[in-house]
Amino acid sequence: MNTKRRINFIGSLSAAIVVSALMMISACTPAPPSTRSPTPLADPSGDPVAGVEAFKTYCGQCHELTPGLNRRAPNLKGIYGSKAGFLGDYEYSAQIKQSNLLWNEENLIRYMMAPKQMFPDTKMLVDQLPDDKQAKDIMAFLATHP
Numbered sequence: 157m158n159t160k161r162r163i164n165f166i167g168s169l170s171a172a173i174v175v176s177a178l179m180m181i182s183a184c185t186p187a188p189p190s191t192r193s194p195t196p197l198a199d200p201s202g203d204p205v206a207g208v209e210a211f212k213t214y215c216g217q218c219h220e221l222t223p224g225l226n227r228r229a230p231n232l233k234g235i236y237g238s239k240a241g242f243l244g245d246y247e248y249s250a251q252i253k254q255s256n257l258l259w260n261e262e263n264l265i266r267y268m269m270a271p272k273q274m275f276p277d278t279k280m281l282v283d284q285l286p287d288d289k290q291a292k293d294i295m296a297f298l299a300t301h302p
């Protein structure tokens with residue numbers, strides 16, 4: 157190998173090292189969490205303040221409101237008005253994922269009150285809410301959550 161060829165060889169070798177180092181760095185950078193866009197609530201009959209407590213009592217042991225925090229269940233930030241099974245970083249059961257359903261008032265209340273009736277294969281197992289007042293309050297809280 158003459159000197160010029162050796163320099164060329166070293167040059168391409170170091171370029172390859174730089175490229176693979178960059179690839180390793182980008183593989184280690186976590187992907188940004190999947191987020192839904194917020195939608196204002198159409199039906200104002202729920203009480204968002206009462207919804208804070210109701211959410212803690214009936215939903216909070218499984219659901220978070222922070223994007224990316226999907227431990228026992230998908231986070232619910234921006235859920236109102238969003239497509240069911242939307243998050244790319246949560247593994248939903250098949251029926252929700254394929255439903256193409258929109259989480260409007262009617263569908264959210266139906267699901268909160270009786271998830272298995274809506275999607276028999278759903279992973280969401282909950283205690284029955286006392287009545288749809290709680291469901292409306294929770295929905296109002298979720299829709300107004302910043």
Ligand code: HEC
Pocket residue numbers: 211214215216217218219228229230232235239240241242243247248249252259264267268277278279280281282283285294
């Ligand atoms: C015991 C745990 C648990 C509780 C309590 C619970 N959930 Fe869930 N929830 C889940 C799981 C698990 C899923 C994922 C369902 C699936 O993939 O089938 C889910 C899914 C959902 C979804 C669909 C999310 C999406 O991205 O499409 C909504 C809406 C929802 N829950 C609302 C609620 C509300 C509101 C409450 C309180 C009234 C509640 N959940 C209480 C576990 C829970």
